[in-house]
Amino acid sequence: MKLQMVGCGHHHAPVQVRERLAFNPQQTEEALKQLRGRFPGSEVVLLSTCNRVELYTASEEEHARPSHHDVAEFLAEFHHLPVGDFFDDLLERTGEDTVRHLFTVAASLDSMVVGEPQILSQVKQAYQLASELQSTGPLTHHVFQSALKVARRVANETSINERRVSIPSVAVADFARNIFDTFNDKRVLVIGAGEMGEETIRYLREEGAEDIVVLNRNPSRAMELAEKFGGHTAPWSALHDELVAADVVVSTTGASEPIVRLDDFRKIAPRRFQRPLFILDLAIPRDFAPEIENELNVYLYSIDDLQETCRLNQNQRDRELPAAISIVEEETERFMANWWHRSTGPIIERLKQGWERPKEDELRRLLNKLPELDERSQNEIRISFDRLVNKLLHPPMTSLRDEAKHGTPHGLLEALTRLFHLKE
Amino acid sequence: MGGITERIEIFCFAASYTVALLLAIAAPWLRSRYRATVEQGFVIAGLVAHTLYLVSRTAHGGTTPLSSSFDWYLVAAWVLVAFYLYIKWQHPRFSLDVFVLPVVLVLIAVATFLTDREPFPVDRASLWWGVFHGAFLLAGTVAVLVGFLSGIMYLIQSNRMKHKRPPTQGLQLPSLEWLQRINTRAIILSMLMLALGLLSGSVLNLVNHGGDTTTVPWSDPVIWSSAITLVWLSVAFGFATFYKPARQGRKVAYLTLTSCAFLVFSLGVGLFFTEHRGSSNNKPAPEVDSQQQGQAPVAPEETYIADRFASGGGSA
Numbered sequence: 001m002k003l004q005m006v007g008c009g010h011h012h013a014p015v016q017v018r019e020r021l022a023f024n025p026q027q028t029e030e031a032l033k034q035l036r037g038r039f040p041g042s043e044v045v046l047l048s049t050c051n052r053v054e055l056y057t058a059s060e061e062e063h064a065r066p067s068h069h070d071v072a073e074f075l076a077e078f079h080h081l082p083v084g085d086f087f088d089d090l091l092e093r094t095g096e097d098t099v100r101h102l103f104t105v106a107a108s109l110d111s112m113v114v115g116e117p118q119i120l121s122q123v124k125q126a127y128q129l130a131s132e133l134q135s136t137g138p139l140t141h142h143v144f145q146s147a148l149k150v151a152r153r154v155a156n157e158t159s160i161n162e163r164r165v166s167i168p169s170v171a172v173a174d175f176a177r178n179i180f181d182t183f184n185d186k187r188v189l190v191i192g193a194g195e196m197g198e199e200t201i202r203y204l205r206e207e208g209a210e211d212i213v214v215l216n217r218n219p220s221r222a223m224e225l226a227e228k229f230g231g232h233t234a235p236w237s238a239l240h241d242e243l244v245a246a247d248v249v250v251s252t253t254g255a256s257e258p259i260v261r262l263d264d265f266r267k268i269a270p271r272r273f274q275r276p277l278f279i280l281d282l283a284i285p286r287d288f289a290p291e292i293e294n295e296l297n298v299y300l301y302s303i304d305d306l307q308e309t310c311r312l313n314q315n316q317r318d319r320e321l322p323a324a325i326s327i328v329e330e331e332t333e334r335f336m337a338n339w340w341h342r343s344t345g346p347i348i349e350r351l352k353q354g355w356e357r358p359k360e361d362e363l364r365r366l367l368n369k370l371p372e373l374d375e376r377s378q379n380e381i382r383i384s385f386d387r388l389v390n391k392l393l394h395p396p397m398t399s400l401r402d403e404a405k406h407g408t409p410h411g412l413l414e415a416l417t418r419l420f421h422l423k424e
Numbered sequence: 425m426g427g428i429t430e431r432i433e434i435f436c437f438a439a440s441y442t443v444a445l446l447l448a449i450a451a452p453w454l455r456s457r458y459r460a461t462v463e464q465g466f467v468i469a470g471l472v473a474h475t476l477y478l479v480s481r482t483a484h485g486g487t488t489p490l491s492s493s494f495d496w497y498l499v500a501a502w503v504l505v506a507f508y509l510y511i512k513w514q515h516p517r518f519s520l521d522v523f524v525l526p527v528v529l530v531l532i533a534v535a536t537f538l539t540d541r542e543p544f545p546v547d548r549a550s551l552w553w554g555v556f557h558g559a560f561l562l563a564g565t566v567a568v569l570v571g572f573l574s575g576i577m578y579l580i581q582s583n584r585m586k587h588k589r590p591p592t593q594g595l596q597l598p599s600l601e602w603l604q605r606i607n608t609r610a611i612i613l614s615m616l617m618l619a620l621g622l623l624s625g626s627v628l629n630l631v632n633h634g635g636d637t638t639t640v641p642w643s644d645p646v647i648w649s650s651a652i653t654l655v656w657l658s659v660a661f662g663f664a665t666f667y668k669p670a671r672q673g674r675k676v677a678y679l680t681l682t683s684c685a686f687l688v689f690s691l692g693v694g695l696f697f698t699e700h701r702g703s704s705n706n707k708p709a710p711e712v713d714s715q716q717q718g719q720a721p722v723a724p725e726e727t728y729i730a731d732r733f734a735s736g737g738g739s740a
Contacts, residue, residue: 174590178581181601274675276600293586297674305588312590 002062003139005093005101006071007047007054010112013089021075021086023048028126031078032135038074039066043137045130045144047105049122051112056102058139068092099143100332106147107154108161109324115161115317120151143335150331157327158320163313167306168196171280172203174309176248179278179299183209186247190214190231191239191259193221194252196282201229201250213242217253240264244271249279251287262291269295280306340404347413348397350422355389432477434498438532440470441505441525448521452592463521464512471505478502496558497535501528503566519595523573553628560624564617568657568687571610571680578603578677607676611664614683615657622654649693653686 008018023031028046035044035055041064045056053075059065066074072090076083093101104110106123127144130136136144155161164170180186188209190197193216201212212231215238216222222233234242243249243260253259265288279300281288286302293300363385367378396416403409416422444466447459478498508524581597591597598606660679 170590175585175588177599178585178591178597179600181599181605299585301588309588309590 002060002065003056003058003095003098003143004065004068005054005056005098006066006068006090007052008086008089008091009052009054009110011110012091013086017086017089018051018053020079020081021053022050023053025129027078028129029133031074032130032133034078035066035074036133036135039064039070042066043140044135045126045140047123047126049119052105052110054105056098056140056143058137058143060139096332096336099146099335100328102143102147103150103328103332103335104325106151107324107328108151109154109321109328113165114321115163115165117161120148120155123151124148142339146331146335150328153331154324154327158324160317160320160324163316165310165314165317166199167282167303167310168200168203170306170309170313171200171282171301172207174313175299175301175306176204176278176280177207179276180247183207183248186211187245188212188231188248188250189242189246190225191249191251191287192216192253192283193218193225194254194282197250197252198225198228200280200282201225201231204248204250205229209248213246215239215242240268243268243277247275247277249277250282251280252282253287255283255287256285258285258289259287260292261289265289265292265295265298282306336407337405340406340408341401343408344400344404344413347416347422348400351393351396351416351420354420354422355393359385359389432473432480434477434532434536437470437474437477438529440466440473441528441532444470444521445525445529448519448525451519452595460516464509467505467509467521467525471502471509474498474502474505493538494535496562497531497538500562500566500569501531501535503562504528504531504569507566507570515598517596518598520573520577520598522595523577527569527573553624553631557621557624557628560617560621564614564621565687567610567614567617568680568683571607571614572684572687574603574606574610575677575680575684578607579674579681582674582677604676607680608664610680611657611660611676611683615654615661618650618654618657622650645693649690653683653690656686657683 008021010018013021023046028048031046032044035042035046035057039057039059041059041061043058047054047056055071057065057071068090072083072087075081075086101110102123106120108115108117108119111119123144127136127140127148130140164173176183183204186209188201188204188211190201190212193214201209204212210230212226212229214222214226214231214233215236216225216233217236219233219235225231226233239259243265251259274297276297276299279288279292279298281300281302284303288300290300290302292298363382366381367373373381400409400412400416403412444463447454447463447466451459478495481495504524505528508520508528511518511520577597578600581600581603584591584597585600597603660683664676664679
């Protein structure tokens with residue numbers, strides 16, 4: 001098998017290099033077309049994400065696919081960069097290592113945040129685009145389809161991608177979703193305009209939140225954030241009224257003292273009729289007095305509470321990692337054994353054909369000499385001949401299968417070809 | 425086919441549900457892509473066997489599925505399993521199994537203790553009223569049980585959220601909002617069904633006593649306990665409907681848990697009193713020549729509502 005990956009990832013290449021080598025969807029399309037034109041005998045799939053740029057190539061013949069140097073030159077030309085700026089950051093994997101690498105990437109074990117789910121869809125999109133542009137072939141089809149299956153198996157058999165590890169994702173996926181069933185009918189109140197708040201709104205939007213109100217002492221910053229997420233703003237003086245209407249509160253102000261004290265909240269509470277309230281206090285120092293969490297139907301989470309869950313989730317992921325890696329190893333081994341076994345297919349076929357002809361000749365000669373045999377006897381003889389041929393073929397085929405578990409059995413194939421005069 | 429259905433016993437579906445429950449309990453430790461599928465397979469196999477068993481009893485016994493205490497509990501368990509599978513189909517990630525299946529097994533266990541009970545005394549004239557009465561009480565009881573289960577889940581989930589604990593692996597509970605919605609619906613449905621059950625039971629008595637209200641045993645403890653349960657459910661319904669804070673959060677869960685306590689009380693009173701009445705009924709009854717009296721045959725000491733409630737339908 002002539003399979004290769006040349007590219008760079010977050011483990012070896014700094015972000016300055018990765019961002020210069022990255023391809024947007026239009027560029028990916030253009031690059032695939034150019035590579036097909038330049039290396040017509042090669043199959044090509046290009047995977048470009050914010051953490052990696054990887055070019056997978058495959059061909060039946062060694063010389064048909066681009067070399068490491070060819071890929072570097074292509075990247076330099078495409079992005080108008082000197083090769084020397086990134087050549088040392090390029091990584092190469094060949095054969096079985098390429099398969100293992102792709103399986104590891106698709107299963108999100110090579111991601112910056114191990115277990116993050118986006119990479120699987122990115123691998124799928126890269127493969128689909130290459131298929132649409134007809135730059136894939138039997139080798140890349142086989143390895144990419146297997147990679148998608150491996151990723152699903154890792155996801156099913158381990159909880160590596162079930163556990164969130166960033167504070168906003170934990171807040172929404174592990175807690176908010178356990179309070180509310182839907183978010184499209186919930187009022188989200190954002191107090192302050194910090195980065196963490198912005199990221200949390202992004203997750204809430206993904207969950208369907210539409211009614212977003214931003215409150216900030218600086219109205220222009222509030223307006224900017226509200227416009228970004230299709231929400232609206234409210235004046236700072238309306239804080240208490242907005243708390244009455246809110247279902248989810250994300251607070252990230254830089255205030256040095258709590259902006260909502262227990263007394264304040266108790267004045268608001270009767271107007272809420274004990275409706276559940278989820279408060280994410282992501283500010284340091286905290287914006288909501290900690291005693292508020294004891295109020296009925298109030299679920300108050302500070303950054304420390306969420307960090308603890310993030311840590312637990314990270315530990316959980318780390319514990320799952322060996323199981324996920326062993327799945328990748330097992331699947332790589334299986335893939336390679338299948339692949340090598342497939343490479344013996346033509347020889348086995350020729351071997352069978354080589355025995356088939358003499359068998360038929362001898363059978364015909366025998367039956368001609370014994371015309372008195374009835375149909376039942378003729379059938380018995382035919383069956384015996386078939387059984388004899390199968391028994392004779394069994395030892396070489398078993399040897400081939402056993403040898404193919406550890407690589408293409410070139411020596412054995414050569415020996416069989418010469419011993420039995422197997423011609424193309 | 426007839427042969428197969430005749431060979432199905434309670435053990436078949438009870439064992440299926442038990443295996444499914446054990447698989448559900450093992451979920452946090454048994455992480456296999458096949459576990460959930462196998463578990464659901466056992467529940468479905470159990471439901472199929474359960475259905476065939478009930479169909480076979482109806483076909484061979486020549487009775488309606490709610491014609492005895494034994495049948496009544498088995499049908500209640502069947503409805504609960506069917507409801508569970510429907511919710512599981514809608515929300516595959518919810519771990520409802522560890523809550524629902526024990527209740528199903530308890531209902532089946534109670535049914536097995538009632539195998540010797542006599543069928544309800546119903547003649548042709550009151551057959552349909554009897555079916556309505558039993559079906560309403562059954563629906564009301566299942567609604568109370570569903571409310572109880574969602575109330576328990578609500579309190580567990582709420583407690584977990586208050587203590588900031590992330591979801592346990594393999595035990596994904598529904599959101600508080602979803603559970604609250606189920607709780608509220610369970611209260612409304614159980615109140616309506618049990619009220620209709622009580623009403624149809626009254627009509628049933630009147631039909632069987634030729635409209636003579638003086639012979640209806642209004643002072644029977646079973647009827648009283650059932651009426652108290654209905655009064656409580658009406659209060660809970662009114663509370664959840666007209667008092668706004670009671671529609672939210674743990675209050676609704678507490679209402680459904682209390683409703684279940686009333687249901688258990690009512691069932692307990694029912695089982696206790698019918699047992700005693702049953703033992704007194706075991707005395708040889710005087711033969712009644714109904715043709716001579718020109719009346720439809722009436723079972724001795726008939727107390728239709730009471731018997732129904734006592735059967736386990738005794739939730740009203």
